Amino acid sequence: MKKLLFYSVLAFSFALLAPRAARAQGPVVLNHIALYVVDLQKSADFYKNALLLPELPEPFKDGKHVWLRIGPHSQLHIIQGNKAQEHDINTHLAFSVKDLAKFMAHLDKLGVRYGSWKSEPGKTTPRPDGVKQIYLQDPDGFWLEVNDDKF
Incomplete structure (x- = not known):
């Protein structure tokens, strides 16, 4: 019985310490x-x-x-x-730029199509926190978001 109690306390201690050790490493x-x-x-x-x-x-x-x-x-x-295969917009890479309007003008000069989440050409999508986003696809159809998040 004492062995069972000892091993139970030991296992419980490791369970408590393991997350702390992992956090000490950082994410x-x-x-x-x-x-x-x-x-x-x-x-x-x-x-x-x-x-x-x-x-x-x-x-x-x-x-x-x-x-x-x-x-x-x-x-x-x-x-x-x-x-070649299709890709869903929900799976995308997101990038940030300092000036979204300037970046959109850059895309316009290159003839790169972009738009809002709802595929409205040339439009942005506002997030609830005020960040504006556009969406575009690379040559393979991978979706990309570009936003003006200042984080």
């Missing part, structure tokens, strides 16, 4: 997002030109990968080899 942080695309060059050009993402050196050097910077310590890895 996980985004390293990269990988998109599997049909046409590598077309997708890379879109992300570099429309979203203005800088290209990074990539280690594979096999012509099937392009790496782009999406944050101070985060990357977008574009990988050649996918087959």
